[in-house]
Amino acid sequence: MGYFTGGILGTGFLMAAMRNSAFVMNYGLGMSIASIGLIFGMMFTNYQTNPTLKTMLYASFVGCTAASLTPMIHAYGSAVLFDAALCTGATMGGLGMVAWNAPSEQFLKMGGALSLGLGALLGVGLLQMFYPYSAALYNLNMYGGIALFSMFVLYDTQKIMMKAKQQQHFDPVQNAMCVYLDAINLFVRFAAIMGQGKRK
DSSP states (O other): OHHHHHHHHHHHHHHHHHTTOOHHSSSHHHHHHHHHHEEEEEHOTTTTOOOOHHHHHHHHHHHHHHHHHHHHHHHHHHHHHHHHHHHHHHHHHHHHHHHHHHOOOGGGGGHHHHHHHHHHHHHHHHHHHHOOTTTHHHHHHHHHHHHEEEEEEEEHHHHHHHHHHOOOSSSSSHHHHHHHHHHHHHHHHHHHHHHHHHHH
């Protein structure tokens, strides 16, 4: 999981380095859009035939993600983000160990339900655009998202283990990206909840 670890460490380092960048503060949304494009770029790049390009795309994706998250430093403060990072690490580590030591591949059966849950969460996000002050939608997005992406950690961990055993040509970049996205989604929600609590 070197790519995953590198991605997480790189995100934290870049966020700290770009915290005073006017470009990042003004174009965070653009960085988010660019990161989506890079995800598709990675999906259509074969690691076996072009590992350098895929690694560069992943590094660029991490950079864009870090840039899009950097405004959170000013919104919530470094202390809140540090606490959110600790919660994310504990959640990822704990659930990863559960999936790793599970006696069977039981979590792989959750794929369909998780896809439905992700679709529902996207729907909640769209509704929040029309009802931005709805406490119910906010809580559903935050707490429901934490529950959903926690389950994704279990699912993705076992999926990576299965692929590593069965696939002749394993793609470490693509698989690392899945777990990286789980961690980022958890981190964002932990930070938002803790930041909201600090303001009260």
